[in-house]
Amino acid sequence: MGKIKNFFCKRSIKTIFVWYMLGCILTAILFSLLLSNICQFVQARIYNKYQEIYEGTYKEIEIEKGHLIGYFTRDLRPYFTPLERRLSDAMSFFGIAVYPICFIVCIVATSILFYRRQLQKPLAILDHAAGQIADNNLDFKVVYNKDDEMGKLCVSFEKMREALQESNEEMWRQMEERKRLNTAFSHDLRTPLTVLKGQSELLRQFAFKMSPEKVSGTSEMMYRHIMRLEAYVKTMGDLQRLEDIEITRQSMGMDTLYEQLQETGEAVCGNKVFLCECMVDKGTDLHVDAAIVQRVYENLLANAVRFAEEKVAVSVDSSDGYLYLKVSDDGAGFTEKDLENATKPFYKTVSETDNEHFGMGLNICKILCEKHGGYIRLGNRNGAVVLAAFKQ
Numbered sequence: 001m002g003k004i005k006n007f008f009c010k011r012s013i014k015t016i017f018v019w020y021m022l023g024c025i026l027t028a029i030l031f032s033l034l035l036s037n038i039c040q041f042v043q044a045r046i047y048n049k050y051q052e053i054y055e056g057t058y059k060e061i062e063i064e065k066g067h068l069i070g071y072f073t074r075d076l077r078p079y080f081t082p083l084e085r086r087l088s089d090a091m092s093f094f095g096i097a098v099y100p101i102c103f104i105v106c107i108v109a110t111s112i113l114f115y116r117r118q119l120q121k122p123l124a125i126l127d128h129a130a131g132q133i134a135d136n137n138l139d140f141k142v143v144y145n146k147d148d149e150m151g152k153l154c155v156s157f158e159k160m161r162e163a164l165q166e167s168n169e170e171m172w173r174q175m176e177e178r179k180r181l182n183t184a185f186s187h188d189l190r191t192p193l194t195v196l197k198g199q200s201e202l203l204r205q206f207a208f209k210m211s212p213e214k215v216s217g218t219s220e221m222m223y224r225h226i227m228r229l230e231a232y233v234k235t236m237g238d239l240q241r242l243e244d245i246e247i248t249r250q251s252m253g254m255d256t257l258y259e260q261l262q263e264t265g266e267a268v269c270g271n272k273v274f275l276c277e278c279m280v281d282k283g284t285d286l287h288v289d290a291a292i293v294q295r296v297y298e299n300l301l302a303n304a305v306r307f308a309e310e311k312v313a314v315s316v317d318s319s320d321g322y323l324y325l326k327v328s329d330d331g332a333g334f335t336e337k338d339l340e341n342a343t344k345p346f347y348k349t350v351s352e353t354d355n356e357h358f359g360m361g362l363n364i365c366k367i368l369c370e371k372h373g374g375y376i377r378l379g380n381r382n383g384a385v386v387l388a389a390f391k392q
Contacts, residue, residue: 013118013149024110025103032102039095046084122150129157138165189232192225242367247289249392254318255282257290261297261314261325268301269312279317287392288323289372296368296388299361300327307331307384322374323390333380342378362386 011019080088094101122144129142138161144154199222207215258278265274297314304312308329317324334342341347343366362376365388369376373391378384 011148016118016148017114020110020114024106028099028103028106031106032099035098035102036095039091039098043088043091043095046080046088049084118148119150122146122154125154126157129161133161133164138168189229192229196222196225242364242371245292245368245371247292247372249287249289252286252288252290253282254278254280254284254286254316257286257293258282258316260290260294261316264294264298265301265312265314268298269305272305272308273311275311275313277313277315279315280319284318286318286323288390292368292372293323293325293390296365296390297325297327299365300325300386300388303327303361303386304329304331304384309383318392321392323392325388325390326385327388328381328383328385330383333382333384334378339378339380343376 125142125144129140132138132140140161142154142158142161144151199218203210203215203218210218258276262276265276301312301314304327308331311330313328315324315326317326335349338349343362345360345363347363362378365386366376369388369390374389376389377387379387
């Protein structure tokens with residue numbers, strides 16, 4: 001029984017339908033022959049009842065070699081009772097009509113059986129899934145284990161559900177990210193605005209009593225805060241525009257990318273030791289957005305230089321359809337809190353809270369890597385290590 005079940009599970013619906021129809025035709029023929037013989041048997045019993053009374057009703061007809069080829073039947077219907085006459089007529093009719101009737105009944109029964117066995121369950125699953133999607137509920141799975149056309153349709157439906165769920169999750173993530181950005185933006189603007197408001201109020205009321213040096217110092221402080229606000233607003237504008245960046249992958253050689261990384265690293269690192277290593281053949285072809293890779297690299301390099309003691313090391317690799325860019329330094333490395341929060345917007349380490357750094361570098365790298373189909377990973381190995389992956 002299990003082998004038969006596996007046989008039908010591995011066949012397409014078209015093949016299974018052909019088998020059902022062959023079974024339907026065979027069953028219709030067998031039932032037609034059976035019912036036809038029953039009708040002939042009933043008729044024969046009625047006629048045989050009068051055979052002995054009317055001698056000579058049946059005569060054998062022989063040909064020259066003596067073979068029996070048929071019978072001659074005298075009309076006995078006038079002698080039948082009304083019930084026998086109606087029964088004989090009915091048997092004559094059904095003897096002819098039994099074939100189309102059996103075929104119609106078998107086709108209807110086969111169609112119902114085929115629908116219930118092959119279509120009813122997957123259609124119910126797909127109908128339920130469509131209703132769930134219409135209600136914006138994607139927390140379910142479309143499961144149908146047969147490997148036929150309906151099974152493949154259910155698999156495609158499940159892939160569509162997963163894609164919609166990922167899209168919704170990404171949309172919610174972006175909304176939450178925007179909420180956090182707005183909250184951080186409001187929080188970070190409050191302090192310089194408070195300072196500017198206080199200093200402007202001080203100048204408005206007491207400028208005529210203040211010395212020129214005091215007025216100059218106050219205006220200088222206000223200027224620094226205004227410049228910081230300007231840089232902050234520019235950073236926020238750049239961050240918002242990252243969402244609209246389109247990734248344009250183009251073919252380029254590993255040797256070209258390596259030269260660019262080498263030149264940028266030597267220029268940014270200055271008096272610190274810079275090491276750049278290529279882990280694959282430099283003749284390897286890449287399919288990446290070079291501008292995005294370079295932008296991520298520059299941000300990672302700037303972070304590494306800021307925290308490095310003496311050395312910054314870079315390695316580039318390509319495997320499994322990804323371009324890997326690893327930047328490490330010999331500084332203090334990431335703390336547990338840093339590993340958890342460093343890629344969030346406006347995050348700063350304890351040592352950075354009072355400087356002009358806005359804490360956006362790793363967050364920008366994370367956004368760009370994900371836009372490129374990749375990811376970013378943070379770790380420690382004799383200092384901080386950041387791995388950026390770009391899907392080719």
